[in-house]
Amino acid sequence: MTMTKERFAGGLTYDAYKEAMTRNRERVEDNEKKVVLDPGTVRFFKGLPEPINVVVLAEDWCGDVIANLPVLGTLAKAVGTLEVRIFYRDQNLDLINRWLNQGKYQSIPVFAFFDQSFRDLGHWIERPASVTELRARKRKEIFASDPAFGSPDAPVDQLPEDVRTRLQAELAKMREETTAFANNEVQRELRELVAAIPAR
């Protein structure tokens, strides 16, 4: 299907989406506070020749939505040139099936960019590959740091409860410590995606 002005208008604004969240709103708002906007990225988006419409596909249970939507929401509020409308993935399967991750996964969030005539400009899915790679490496380091954690590929239910709790705390700490990097990478990728759009 094609995105139309009418359908776009039926999406939720970022604030309306947060109002409608049935869970994890506090995590989204905590993440908003951690977003430090890159001045060059802000200048770039403020200097766009015309506003861009951004279709977002999301669900409020999704960790990558909780992590990355606040980056877009905060950026959009700061620059004034990104008009964001959010749609629930599971109620808009025609949309998600248009932007499948690797052609097969319904990964979210999806940020899909359209010009004022709703011509497709490109899209962004889930999280930056650099973030996935960094966290996978850090995860391996955590497992290697303590023999009690066993293999990263072994089922965690076989760990004693106290070890599992310790491991979970280490993983949560690692995610926290890599948040700033992740937020910067999201901004960098969004800027690069939009910068690559040929002038019409």
Add this chain to the structure above:
Amino acid sequence: MSAVKVKITYCAECGYEPQTLDLAKALMFEFAQDLASIELIPWEGGTFDVSVDGELVHSMRREGGFPAAESVKAAVRARLPASPAS
């Protein structure tokens, strides 16, 4: 009688609670007190693992997707003492 223990490790950040609860419910109704316990372990990283008496019978990473409740029931049934012949 030796009762069977089931552990379901699910990715909480992925929102796998409904699948976890559906499976737990199916096992509870099927086996009642023949199960010693069903332990639900919130985890991360896209995990959905099910073990029965310490043996991993389903792993989302290994098999892909969620398990059919029937296959987990079969794994439990295989570990229950045989019923006396009627």
